[in-house]
Amino acid sequence: MYFPLMSSLKNVLNFQAGLGVLANMFLLFFYTAIILGNRPKPTDPISCQLTFIHIVMVLTGGDLWLTDVFESLNFENDFKCKATFYINRVMRGLSICITCLLSVFQAVTISPNTSLLAKFKYKLKKYVIYAFxxxxxxxxxxxxxxxxxxxxxxxxxETNQMKVTKYCSLFPMNYIIRALILTVTVFRDVLLVGVMLTTSAYMVIILFRHQRQCRHLHSISHPRVSPEKRATQTILLLVVFFVIMYWVDFIISSTSVLLRKYDPDILTVQKFVVNAYPTITPLVQISSDNRIINMLKNMQSVCHHIFKKGYFFSSF
Incomplete structure (x- = not known):
């Protein structure tokens, strides 16, 4: 039972990783075309960067594909471990930072002109470059x-090695260095999660006020959801999902560190949790962006027209 279960879990991870990479690559090409084209949304450069980060994050986070690439190139295990660990950790750090930046950016964008954040609206592009x-x-x-x-x-x-994957392990480090790294990491994550929750609460208040004002407009019988409101709702959903997945991953990681034991089952669950956010994010963005929905509808219409035309000619 154990081996079929592990094989099934690995197949699930492969499917999750494949879905995440394909969805993010689609979004990456879309945002790149929009940015190089005309009139992109202010949040498009941030979303474009987030999709690229998630592609690399998925490829390096599961020991699935990149490991096979390294093995085919005859790279040593030590280099493979250092490269995948470094790239994945950098991407995970960038993911929480860029998600927080996206939340702050949207909160400033929809803030009323009478608020304190209004003065930053016209300088967002310059601030975003510095933030990047x-x-x-x-x-x-x-x-x-x-x-x-x-x-x-x-x-x-040797008992001084903590095995974290099938081929990699963490070596002991100086107590001061470990405490410093842990302090900075926890401070960064708690600060960013706090900022995301604060901006999310702020956006919820703005949306609630806007919805209450719309109820007094009797002339509007069928009010439509504005693009700003739709984008805000999407970012709120992503932030909430990210925070939940972050704390689940934090609990699993803390348990593994305390036990100082490599458990394949726990590691598999952790990989699934870590890849959940970069996999769900592009699906939510695709389903909520009217530009993408309209583009897919146009592509479907064109394909349907070509098919009918091809079928018509083939009948002769």
């Missing part, structure tokens, strides 16, 4: 020193 530079620099440098404490599992009886 700071976020990438911080995560690349902060995770850089941790690659010295991860490497290939030596399959020995």
């Amino acid at each position: 530079l700071f976020i990438w620099s911080f995560n690349l440098l902060f995770i850089g020193n941790r690659i010295f404490y991860v490497g290939a599992f030596t399959n020995t009886s």
